[in-house]
Amino acid sequence: MCGDLRAEHVGQRLTVAGWAARRRDHGGLVFVDLRDRTGILQLVINPEHSPQSAELAKEIRNEFVLRAAGEVVARSPETVNPKMATGEVELLVDDLELVSRSTPLPFQLDEEGVDETLRLRYRWLDLRTDRMQRNLRLSSAVVSAIRQRMEELGFLDLWTPSLTRATPEGARDFLVPVRLQPGSFFALPQSPQLFKQLFMIAGFDRYYQIATCFRDEDLRADRQFEFRQLDVEMAFAEREDVLGVLEQAVRASFEALGREPPVAPFARVPWSEVMARYGSDKPDLRFGLEIQDGTEATRGSGFGVFANAPCVRYVVAPKAFSRGELARLEELVKEWGAGGLAYLICDEAGEVRSPIAKFLSEEELQTFGAEPGSTVLFAAGTQSLVSRVLGFLRLHLGRELGVVDETTDEFLWVVDFPLFEWDEESDRWTFSHHPFTGLASGHEELIESDPGAALSQAYDLVWNGWELGSGSIRIHRQDVQQRVFRALGLDEDEAREKFGFLLEALQMGAPPHGGFALGLDRFIALLAGEPNIREVVAFPKVSSGADPLTGAPAPVPDTQLAELGIRVVERPA
Numbered sequence: 001m002c003g004d005l006r007a008e009h010v011g012q013r014l015t016v017a018g019w020a021a022r023r024r025d026h027g028g029l030v031f032v033d034l035r036d037r038t039g040i041l042q043l044v045i046n047p048e049h050s051p052q053s054a055e056l057a058k059e060i061r062n063e064f065v066l067r068a069a070g071e072v073v074a075r076s077p078e079t080v081n082p083k084m085a086t087g088e089v090e091l092l093v094d095d096l097e098l099v100s101r102s103t104p105l106p107f108q109l110d111e112e113g114v115d116e117t118l119r120l121r122y123r124w125l126d127l128r129t130d131r132m133q134r135n136l137r138l139s140s141a142v143v144s145a146i147r148q149r150m151e152e153l154g155f156l157d158l159w160t161p162s163l164t165r166a167t168p169e170g171a172r173d174f175l176v177p178v179r180l181q182p183g184s185f186f187a188l189p190q191s192p193q194l195f196k197q198l199f200m201i202a203g204f205d206r207y208y209q210i211a212t213c214f215r216d217e218d219l220r221a222d223r224q225f226e227f228r229q230l231d232v233e234m235a236f237a238e239r240e241d242v243l244g245v246l247e248q249a250v251r252a253s254f255e256a257l258g259r260e261p262p263v264a265p266f267a268r269v270p271w272s273e274v275m276a277r278y279g280s281d282k283p284d285l286r287f288g289l290e291i292q293d294g295t296e297a298t299r300g301s302g303f304g305v306f307a308n309a310p311c312v313r314y315v316v317a318p319k320a321f322s323r324g325e326l327a328r329l330e331e332l333v334k335e336w337g338a339g340g341l342a343y344l345i346c347d348e349a350g351e352v353r354s355p356i357a358k359f360l361s362e363e364e365l366q367t368f369g370a371e372p373g374s375t376v377l378f379a380a381g382t383q384s385l386v387s388r389v390l391g392f393l394r395l396h397l398g399r400e401l402g403v404v405d406e407t408t409d410e411f412l413w414v415v416d417f418p419l420f421e422w423d424e425e426s427d428r429w430t431f432s433h434h435p436f437t438g439l440a441s442g443h444e445e446l447i448e449s450d451p452g453a454a455l456s457q458a459y460d461l462v463w464n465g466w467e468l469g470s471g472s473i474r475i476h477r478q479d480v481q482q483r484v485f486r487a488l489g490l491d492e493d494e495a496r497e498k499f500g501f502l503l504e505a506l507q508m509g510a511p512p513h514g515g516f517a518l519g520l521d522r523f524i525a526l527l528a529g530e531p532n533i534r535e536v537v538a539f540p541k542v543s544s545g546a547d548p549l550t551g552a553p554a555p556v557p558d559t560q561l562a563e564l565g566i567r568v569v570e571r572p573a
């Protein structure tokens with residue numbers, strides 16, 4: 001109620017309650033900024049008007065909880081505060097109650113730059129700040145809008161277990177020991193993937209859930225051990241059906257925040273194209289600096305590095321860089337794995353300066369098309385290396401040169417991902433999304449004959465360079481699923497052991513189906529304009545994985561471990 005009072009309420013008597021955000025003592029006359037969920041109201045406590053309240057008011061410190069009764073009065077013109085929504089009025093208190101006191105605070109709520117661990121240690125205070133109040137309210141509004149839209153579209157909110165078997169989403173599992181079966185473990189779900197597929201087989205053809213997922217991965221600005229996703233699955237659905245539903249969920253979220261929703265349908269761009277043009281499977285389309293291919297043009301090049309490289313690509317930066325700037329860029333590309341950085345500087349007068357210019361033919365120089373006041377930056381090597389290096393370089397240049405248009409929102413779907421990726425470490429094929437992803441039409445034959453060429457029916461949603469989530473049309477035939485398991489190096493017994501229930505279900509009338517999962521915390525952080533998902537998660541962990549608030553994770557008594565049949569041994573170094 002505090003934040004709602006305006007001039008029209010002058011003369012009303014009322015009782016307000018909230019926290020003391022600030023107290024000022026003007027020689028007996030005490031002013032308190034009282035904060036509740038709606039905003040801030042100034043209380044005036046005048047010893048002449050209410051001696052008892054004035055006596056109590058001396059004790060008020062920041063974050064005491066107060067209840068105050070009095071009359072809404074107009075402020076005198078010179079004390080009107082136009083920066084406050086309630087700046088025209090104040091409450092002249094005649095009855096004050098100190099409902100609850102506070103010890104001195106570890107930090108002030110309006111303090112800038114408070115250490116994050118301290119904020120998280122005292123999260124109940126931190127959550128009182130304007131920023132966190134705004135973020136969590138925004139989060140709630142978005143989740144509510146999504147739920148409403150999903151229900152309007154006929155989706156059922158169905159619950160799936162948290163104690164389950166490992167679900168392969170490419171991360172490590174969190175394991176849960178079981179007292180009744182020492183030595184056996186549940187895994188916390190990395191996603192409800194298999195359960196939602198079973199719902200489709202079970203005849204619930206439109207499922208959604210705001211699901212909590214658990215993945216034991218290193219924490220980052222956009223990653224926590226546990227996170228929420230809008231998890232969706234549809235039967236008898238094609239890719240476009242799923243994408244259409246997700247576009248609606250995204251648009252509903254914008255609308256709930258009073259923002260212009262992005263125009264649907266979002267662009268659908270094949271993975272091979274985004275990799276070639278942007279060197280990333282989550283490209284930021286708010287700026288150009290597209291990667292260009294110079295492989296053909298350099299086949300017979302006098303510059304050996306180009307002539308011999310399987311792939312030569314470049315970006316043209318709209319600036320004639322200095323040698324010093326180029327040296328710094330070279331350091332960066334080396335960090336990303338490039339051997340070096342070849343370049344052509346075209347100065348304002350149109351003159352090309354470069355250590356390699358003398359090796360290049362007129363035709364090559366023409367191809368690279370350096371305009372006056374630009375620099376052509378090259379990467380040469382394997383396609384994946386070149387793509388990665390130029391992808392990073394493009395992003396770096398976009399930021400450095402200030403060419404990212406921060407006023408636009410660019411959503412796109414990346415489609416037609418490869419089904420498999422080669423994993424250098426284990427020296428075999430691994431899945432690019434998860435093992436249940438369906439194949440592009442006509443690509444089944446490639447599972448055995450040319451796994452690297454097989455395309456999937458997976459898709460990712462990308463917003464301004466952030467991956468919001470992914471999904472796919474699934475495999476709904478047991479024989480195809482078996483073949484994919486085999487290609488992933490899972491023999492028949494292993495596949496039966498781990499996924500027997502799915503293989504069986506796929507043999508008992510499985511409809512075609514597909515779905516998606518939208519990472520909610522990341523989406524909400526972006527909507528809130530926050531760089532870090534910890535700012536939109538009420539009780540997050542810090543990057544070491546610890547929770548400064550509760551002190552978790554923590555050792556447990558030996559008796560508890562004994563009950564679970566567990567002995568802790570030191571981890572080999």
Ligand code: ASP
Pocket residue numbers: 169190191192193232470471472515516517
């Ligand atoms: N289970 C997938 C994930 O969590 C999403 C999906 O394929 O629907 O990323």
